[in-house]
Amino acid sequence: MIVAARSNTRPPLLCSAVLAAAVLLAAGCTSGGRSEGGQATTPTTAAAPAQPLRVRLVTTAQVPPGGLSAARAAKRAAPGLERFLDRYLSAAYVNAAGGEAGWDGLLGLFDKPVRASARKQLDALSLGQAAPTVTAVRPGQATAKAVVLYGDGGPEAATVRVSFDGTADTAKGSGPVRLRSVLQLLATGDSWRIAAFDSRTGPPK
Amino acid sequence: MIRRPLTWIAALGLVAALTVGLVVAVSPHRPATAQSGQAITVQRAHAGSATPTVKKRIVLLTIGSDSGAPKFGRGGSVETGRADALQLVVLDTVRQRGAVVSFPRDSYVPIPGHGTSKLNAAMAFGGPPLLVQTFERLTGLTIDYYALTSFDGLTDIVNKVGGVQVNVDMNLRDHFAGAFLDKGRQTLDGSQALAYARARKTLPGGDFDRSRHQGQILLGGLGTFQRQVARDPTRVMTWLAVMRDEVKTDLPFPELLRLALLATRVPPSRIQNIPVPSVAGSAGGASVVRLLPGAYSLFARLRAGQLS
Numbered sequence: 001m002i003v004a005a006r007s008n009t010r011p012p013l014l015c016s017a018v019l020a021a022a023v024l025l026a027a028g029c030t031s032g033g034r035s036e037g038g039q040a041t042t043p044t045t046a047a048a049p050a051q052p053l054r055v056r057l058v059t060t061a062q063v064p065p066g067g068l069s070a071a072r073a074a075k076r077a078a079p080g081l082e083r084f085l086d087r088y089l090s091a092a093y094v095n096a097a098g099g100e101a102g103w104d105g106l107l108g109l110f111d112k113p114v115r116a117s118a119r120k121q122l123d124a125l126s127l128g129q130a131a132p133t134v135t136a137v138r139p140g141q142a143t144a145k146a147v148v149l150y151g152d153g154g155p156e157a158a159t160v161r162v163s164f165d166g167t168a169d170t171a172k173g174s175g176p177v178r179l180r181s182v183l184q185l186l187a188t189g190d191s192w193r194i195a196a197f198d199s200r201t202g203p204p205k
Numbered sequence: 206m207i208r209r210p211l212t213w214i215a216a217l218g219l220v221a222a223l224t225v226g227l228v229v230a231v232s233p234h235r236p237a238t239a240q241s242g243q244a245i246t247v248q249r250a251h252a253g254s255a256t257p258t259v260k261k262r263i264v265l266l267t268i269g270s271d272s273g274a275p276k277f278g279r280g281g282s283v284e285t286g287r288a289d290a291l292q293l294v295v296l297d298t299v300r301q302r303g304a305v306v307s308f309p310r311d312s313y314v315p316i317p318g319h320g321t322s323k324l325n326a327a328m329a330f331g332g333p334p335l336l337v338q339t340f341e342r343l344t345g346l347t348i349d350y351y352a353l354t355s356f357d358g359l360t361d362i363v364n365k366v367g368g369v370q371v372n373v374d375m376n377l378r379d380h381f382a383g384a385f386l387d388k389g390r391q392t393l394d395g396s397q398a399l400a401y402a403r404a405r406k407t408l409p410g411g412d413f414d415r416s417r418h419q420g421q422i423l424l425g426g427l428g429t430f431q432r433q434v435a436r437d438p439t440r441v442m443t444w445l446a447v448m449r450d451e452v453k454t455d456l457p458f459p460e461l462l463r464l465a466l467l468a469t470r471v472p473p474s475r476i477q478n479i480p481v482p483s484v485a486g487s488a489g490g491a492s493v494v495r496l497l498p499g500a501y502s503l504f505a506r507l508r509a510g511q512l513s
Contacts, residue, residue, distance in 0.1 A: 062442050062443065062445075062446040064446075064449065064450065065450065111257060111459075111463075113257035113258045113259060113463060114255050114256070114257045114258070116258070117255030117258070118255065121251075121253030121254075121255065123249075123251040123253070124251040124252050124253030124254075125253065127248065128248070128251065130247050130248050130249075133247070134247060147439040147442045148442070149442045149445050149446055149449075151449070151458075156445075156458055156462075157441075157442060157445060157458075157462050158442065159438050159439040159441055159442050161438070161439075168247040168248065170245065170247060172245055173243075173244070173245040174244060174245065174247075175244045175245040175246055175247035175248070176244060176247070176248075177247055177248045178248065182438045184438070184441060184462070184466055186459055186462055186463075195257055195459075195462055195463060195466055196254075196255060196256045196257060196466040196469075197253070197254060197255060198253075198254040198438065199252070199253055199254065200250070200251065200252045200253075201248055201250070201251045201252075202248040202249045202250035202251055203246070203248075203249075203250055204250070
């Protein structure tokens with residue numbers, strides 16, 4: 001009787017607990033999927049970035065005698081540079097996931113005399129060959145230090161050290177992506193073009 | 206008796222399931238690698254670099270004017286002075302080779318519209334355009350751009366970039382130019398570089414030696430630029446700022462930047478320093494330098510792309 005009583009009383013408890021566990025498990029799966037954009041359960045779905053790309057830029061300027069102060073010139077040049085670096089990192093990493101966007105957008109940021117070289121070295125400048133296997137890139141830290149050559153009419157050129165770290169999601173899992181570049185930029189009136197580069201991607205050798 | 210073990214197994218399974226479920230549920234950022242537990246390699250290591258591709262051959266005339274230098278008591282405009290330092294820089298951008306061809310300022314040559322006169326007078330007659338025209342007629346080369354500075358400009362350039370390293374090729378005690386230098390590789394400041402570029406009277410080869418020294422300063426500047434940029438790429442901006450402030454040129458800024466970036470890659474050892482073959486002479490009682498037949502052979506080789 002006692003056994004029977006136990007046996008009589010336990011099955012309903014077990015059923016409830018199993019149900020609760022099933023609900024929790026389901027919740028766990030769903031929660032994980034939501035927080036990471038679902039890439040764990042649906043790897044082919046593009047993930048929403050965990051945080052938006054934001055380039056932290058420190059700018060200094062070289063100014064002509066009798067012109068703006070270096071501090072003011074740096075302040076004036078910074079927003080345009082920041083927009084340009086945002087466009088670069090978006091085209092090279094964040095928007096490159098899946099490989100459908102192609103590289104024309106990125107290559108358009110290069111000065112014509114260096115564009116052909118850039119096309120041949122995309123792996124050193126962007127996600128490169130890995131892009132088609134990547135479903136999403138979650139930006140991490142993006143920092144840049146710029147020295148701007150400021151002329152009478154505004155910025156003329158700049159040297160920028162760019163550092164970007166992020167996480168790329170693929171069907172097989174996720175891994176870090178990394179860019180360390182020195183970009184020599186030419187001002188084009190309302191924007192910038194990359195006139196030369198020295199760039200590394202992937203894990204440090 | 207049969208039910209009890211089953212019950213325990215079910216309970217244990219339940220606890221395990223609950224635990225896993227709870228852990229997963231409360232985990233705020235479950236990484237996509239939870240299945241494998243390790244990050245995968247998405248991006249392999251790659252390195253790359255490039256400088257601009259510019260036209261295959263570039264010919265640049267560098268000019269040192271004797272005017273427009275208030276610090277040296279030289280008034281007037283830098284563009285209407287006499288051109289006392291004259292180098293033709295010929296670059297083969299594909300093979301990354303070049304030549305700095307130094308011309309004695311007293312070279313006795315035809316100047317369009319002004320008969321035959323000393324080469325340095327061409328700029329005084331008609332500014333940099335006439336000097337460029339004179340060079341083009343003389344050498345048969347098309348000059349793409351010129352770059353002009355003064356005594357003040359040269360000393361300021363050298364001082365602002367922190368000195369240029371030059372292999373001084375003789376002991377110099379030239380009080381006329383203020384050049385007191387010992388033979389050997391050394392970093393010259395602005396006034397030393399100017400003195401080395403001007404010393405002539407006490408040199409065994411006179412104008413010929415001076416022209417060679419001027420070429421050495423140009424190449425020393427290139428080497429210094431490259432070393433500084435290799436250590437700190439932002440130095441490109443420093444050098445461009447100095448050039449902008451101290452040099453007059455018809456080079457559009459984008460082209461100046463591209464050339465500067467290209468210059469980071471051309472080893473100075475691949476650029477020959479060639480004084481134009483010449484000999485001292487006289488014309489109408491004035492001492493001049495006459496170009497030897499070897500000079501015209503050199504121009505022909507340069508036109509043919511042979512940079513030696």
